Amino acid sequence: MYALSDYDFDLPPELVAQTPLAERSASRLLHVEQHAFADRAFTDIVDLLAPGDLLVFNNTRVLKARFFGVKETGGKVEALVERVLDPRTVHAQLRASKSPPPGTRIRLADAFDVVVGERAGEFFTLTFPDDVFELIEAHGRLPLPPYIEHAADAHDEERYQTVYAKEPGAVAAPTAGLHFDAPLLQRLQERGVRMAYVTLHVGAGTFQPVRVENLAEHQMHSEWYTISQDTVDAVAETRAAGRSVVAVGTTSLRALESASQGGQLLAGSADTRLFITPGYRFHTVNRLITNFHLPKSTLLMLVSAFAGYDTMRAVYRHAIEQRYRFFSYGDAMLLTCSNNA
Structure with a gap:
């Protein structure tokens, strides 16, 4: 080793x-x-x-797994879906000034709300209002690796x-x-x-x-x-x-x-x-x-x-x-x- x-x-x-x-x-x-x-x-x-x-x-x-959103308080949040658990539930990484407690509602991509559930280690459980894959495809952004310096585009x-x-x-x-x-x-x-x-x-x-x-x-x-x-x-x-x-x-x-x-x-x-x-x-x-x-x-x-x-x-x-x-x-x-x- x-x-x-x-x-x-x-x-x-x-x-x-x-x-x-x-x-x-x-x-x-x-x-x-x-x-x-x-x-x-x-x-x-x-x-x-x-x-x-x-x-x-x-x-x-x-997946187009990256989202930008806001909490009910107006605080900004960045979410990266890590794993789809079922048709309406995911584990995600969340970046925010303060970790949102269970029950917090977050508006993603100015399009739909998710509800924060229990922590799962470093991840947060998020409940989507409808089919996860459809909402991700319609409103998410492609998560390019951190060493690629431009934002993802259609190419x-x-x-x-x-x-x-x-x-x-x-x-x-x-x-x-x-x-x-x-x-x-x-x-x-x-x-x-x-x-x-x-x-x-x-x-x-x-x-x-x-x-x-x-x-x-x-x-x-x-x-x-x-x-x-x-x-x-x-x-x-x-x-x-x-x-x-x-x-x-x-x-x-x-x-x-x-x-x-x-x-x-x-x-x-x-x-x-x-x-x-x-x-x-x-x-x-x-x-x-x-x-x-x-x-x-x-x-x-x-x-x-x-x-x-x-x-x-x-x-x-x-x-x-x-x-x-x-x-x-x-x-x-x-x-x-x-x-x-």
């Missing part, structure tokens, strides 16, 4: 991608094989995968969403999937690459900094996932044929590994707090497509566990030297697992 400071690095601020490229699949791809690196185009992923390999995508859909509403997004519930995009467009998916299918889906609703906790130097003391945020029997069967068939299970993004990987803790992948739905750091042995995933992550982040720890700590230190040095674009709208890398169970 390493310490938090072992995952720090200096990133020139101009390498943080603020906007997406004109075309989804026009990103760069850093292909990593142990200590060998190859600078490629993302469309080269077609040649880097073999017929019979399985791509596993996270089909979560990002972001299209591009900060994968082309295969289906199940609403995330407050952040599974960003490795943003590189795939319909023509690229078609080329992969023609090559014989198979595709399967999981759902993991990415929470705002993915952006929360780790605040303890001793990683054993870190409390991982919770995220909800579901994996179908069809996906379980596809994984089993891929592994039996000796082909690779390729997770598209750390969220797909986290869902697959969370459902594999008994040693084999099982269908079902659950919350996961799985915190993957070096020393973890991967049960299901052989290869990973992922973006470049923040310093001191749990995602940087995850990829270090996957491909090797020393390898990832070298990868990030290379990426900075070669001026790769970082974070959600940035470039990608293809990694191979160094630590399968």
Whole structure:
């Protein structure tokens, strides 16, 4: 187990991608094989995968989860929906000068009122007057990551969403999937690459900094996932044929590994707090497509566990030297697992 400071690095601020490229699949791809690196185009992923390999995508859909509102007293409130609990109830983060007590009414987006319920840890329970998803879609704003400095516009509403997004519930995009467009998916299918889906609703906790130097003391945020029997069967068939299970993004990987803790992948739905750091042995995933992550982040720890700590230190040095674009709208890398169970 390493310490938090072992995952720090200096990133020139101009390498943080603020906007997406004109075309989804026009990103760069850093292909990593142990200590060998190859600078490629993302469309080269077609040649880097073999017929019979399985791509596993996270089909979560990002909610327009951010709202600005006012309390009955006139005090301003910012709300970020974290999780939809039922058709009229959510857990949300609230920013206000004073924490609103249960029973407080808040006017959101100057369109409708919600009622504050009991606290659930760091979150507030909010009751909506009508269908949550309809009100969020009609009146909410897309919650771009905190390192993107412009307010979300119509272009972001299209591009900060994968082309295969289906199940609403995330407050952040599974960003490795943003590189795939319909023509690229078609080329992969023609090559014989198979595709399967999981759902993991990415929470705002993915952006929360780790605040303890001793990683054993870190409390991982919770995220909800579901994996179908069809996906379980596809994984089993891929592994039996000796082909690779390729997770598209750390969220797909986290869902697959969370459902594999008994040693084999099982269908079902659950919350996961799985915190993957070096020393973890991967049960299901052989290869990973992922973006470049923040310093001191749990995602940087995850990829270090996957491909090797020393390898990832070298990868990030290379990426900075070669001026790769970082974070959600940035470039990608293809990694191979160094630590399968």
